[in-house]
Amino acid sequence: ELMGTSSSVVEMRQACLAGCGTLLSHPHALVRVAAIQCLQQLQLFAPSFIALPRLVPVLCDSLDSPHLLLRRAAAACFRQLTQRQAAEVLSCANCYGKGVM
Secondary structure, eight states, rough: TTTTSSHHHHHHHHHHHHHHHHHHHHHSSHHHHHHHHHHHHHHHGGGGSSSSHHHHHHHHHHHTOOOOOHHHHHHHHHHHHHHHHHHHHHHHHHHHHHHHO
């Protein structure tokens, strides 16, 4: 259903992505965990609508977090992403890594 093109589905998908973006900017780690889990579900059911160049840096930063739950959520999301799009994830991670160094 999330892959649909009807206006209600498009609006719902955009609302989910906007909500996840807002949650990712929250300072509390558990809120960011919920956002990553939501994005992971969206990736599962509507993979073409998740922008890997924007998601991968967030996950990389989350892996460096002092919060275990945030690191676990990022690792689980990476695991799922790499099962379907390993080359794209690697490319995004390499680009992010070059920008950081």
